[in-house]
Amino acid sequence: MKRGRFITLEGLDGAGKSTSLEAVQGFLANRGVDVLVTREPGGTPLAEKVRGLLLDTQEETVDPMAETLLLFAARAQHVGAVIEPALARGQWVVSDRFTDATRAYQGGGRGVDGQAIEALACLVHPGLEPDLTFYLDVPVHQARRRIGGGDLFEEREAAHLDRFERERASFHERVRAAYRAIARSAPRVRTIDASLPEDEVARRIVSMLGPFVEEYR
Numbered sequence: 001m002k003r004g005r006f007i008t009l010e011g012l013d014g015a016g017k018s019t020s021l022e023a024v025q026g027f028l029a030n031r032g033v034d035v036l037v038t039r040e041p042g043g044t045p046l047a048e049k050v051r052g053l054l055l056d057t058q059e060e061t062v063d064p065m066a067e068t069l070l071l072f073a074a075r076a077q078h079v080g081a082v083i084e085p086a087l088a089r090g091q092w093v094v095s096d097r098f099t100d101a102t103r104a105y106q107g108g109g110r111g112v113d114g115q116a117i118e119a120l121a122c123l124v125h126p127g128l129e130p131d132l133t134f135y136l137d138v139p140v141h142q143a144r145r146r147i148g149g150g151d152l153f154e155e156r157e158a159a160h161l162d163r164f165e166r167e168r169a170s171f172h173e174r175v176r177a178a179y180r181a182i183a184r185s186a187p188r189v190r191t192i193d194a195s196l197p198e199d200e201v202a203r204r205i206v207s208m209l210g211p212f213v214e215e216y217r
């Protein structure tokens with residue numbers, strides 16, 4: 001059985017990952033590819049519980065390393081129980097976020113040491129990185145408007161926003177800068193201008209997926 005491919009979608013909250021994921025899933029299904037769609041943090045019952053801990057607002061300040069370790073704990077479960085078995089049986093896995101999000105949010109946003117993150121990545125998913133990553137690049141304020149967070153972050157306490165979405169604009173600027181640095185250094189990452197209309201974003205993603213599928217066959 002030929003091993004499946006691992007595709008991830010990355011970007012700020014509101015960049016359009018979930019929207020694009022549908023385009024990716026639809027395109028692959030059309031080509032007869034057996035696809036498993038999942039997300040991080042989460043993707044298994046235990047990891048979804050950890051997602052709740054991470055996204056809910058907490059009464060105490062969350063230590064950045066504690067946050068990072070929780071993410072990798074959820075990821076260990078997700079990789080072991082879902083991602084690896086699927087790839088091994090030949091399914092393609094499309095995940096809404098993976099370790100690049102930890103590099104960007106905890107590394108870039110919170111200032112966690114990049115070498116520590118890479119060491120954890122090595123422990124938790126040795127030899128496993130996505131084969132292809134779409135990074136949906138969009139200015140912070142545009143992403144913000146899409147999730148209804150208020151243009152100038154004056155509505156940081158809005159009830160529907162999670163613990164990360166409530167962070168100030170400067171946090172999200174650091175996350176974006178980290179994502180852009182990853183995209184420049186890793187050849188597996190394709191940067192998509194996600195400020196464009198939805199159908200154009202989907203068209204660009206699909207145009208890059210076509211050759212990727214052909215290459216695999």
Ligand SMILES: Nc1ncnc2c1ncn2[C@@H]1O[C@H](COP(=O)(O)OP(=O)(O)OP(=O)(O)O)[C@@H](O)[C@H]1O
Nearest residue numbers: 012013014015016017018019146194196197198201
């Ligand atoms: N290219 C686009 N142009 C305009 N609006 C868009 C575009 N892509 C997505 N949207 C809209 O922006 C909102 C956020 O999109 P989506 O949920 O796909 O983002 P996301 O990256 O998954 O965000 P989150 O990280 O919060 O889950 C949705 O209402 C969606 O319809």
Ligand SMILES: [Mg+2]
Nearest residue numbers: 017018019096
């Ligand atoms: Mg989403």
